[in-house]
Amino acid sequence: xxxxxxxxxxxxxxxxxxxxxxxxxxxxxxxxxxxxxxxxxxxxxxxxxxxxxxxxxxxxxxxxxxxxxxxxxxxxxxxxxxxxxxxxxxxxxxxxxxxxxxxxxxxxxxxxxxxxxxxxxxxxxxxxxxxxxxxxxxxxxxxxxxxxxxxxxxxxxxxxxxxxxxxxxxxxxxxxxxxx
Numbered sequence: 001x002x003x004x005x006x007x008x009x010x011x012x013x014x015x016x017x018x019x020x021x022x023x024x025x026x027x028x029x030x031x032x033x034x035x036x037x038x039x040x041x042x043x044x045x046x047x048x049x050x051x052x053x054x055x056x057x058x059x060x061x062x063x064x065x066x067x068x069x070x071x072x073x074x075x076x077x078x079x080x081x082x083x084x085x086x087x088x089x090x091x092x093x094x095x096x097x098x099x100x101x102x103x104x105x106x107x108x109x110x111x112x113x114x115x116x117x118x119x120x121x122x123x124x125x126x127x128x129x130x131x132x133x134x135x136x137x138x139x140x141x142x143x144x145x146x147x148x149x150x151x152x153x154x155x156x157x158x159x160x161x162x163x164x165x166x167x168x169x170x171x172x173x174x175x176x177x178x179x180x
Contacts, residue, residue: 027125035151056174067136117153129154
């Protein structure tokens with residue numbers, strides 16, 4: 001799926017247009033380097049570096065274990081580093097009525113970096129390799145994160161999707177969601 005194409009002037013006077021997700025080539029130009037570094041930091045479990053440099057400064061990052069059908073769990077830049085060190089179970093959401101409760105480290109191993117996405121992954125920008133898997137589609141991402149750009153690291157039938165959004169008053173793009 002590709003991002004929506006709209007014609008200029010489709011809004012009524014005084015009405016703000018919804019942010020439009022860039023097309024894949026533009027999304028790749030915007031975030032390929034940042035996404036690549038972020039995946040490296042995820043592999044290395046460098047959460048202090050990830051949080052300070054790549055996590056959204058206002059929203060933090062919400063982790064979704066199974067597409068966007070699950071509530072997920074959000075961390076700010078400051079509390080993710082502590083969560084990594086803590087063995088306390090966190091409720092990440094429910095899948096088919098079954099709660100997902102595990103420590104951050106266990107979640108990392110099962111839902112963030114369960115495969116080495118840094119090596120030999122197929123990478124798409126603002127396109128999904130397995131659209132519809134776990135109920136995830138381009139339009140769901142677009143609806144939940146208007147104007148975002150995302151990188152889909154696809155390997156062995158699984159995806160690690162990094163969603164980037166701009167922070168108000170800043171030029172850089174920051175990770176606001178990590179979807180498995």
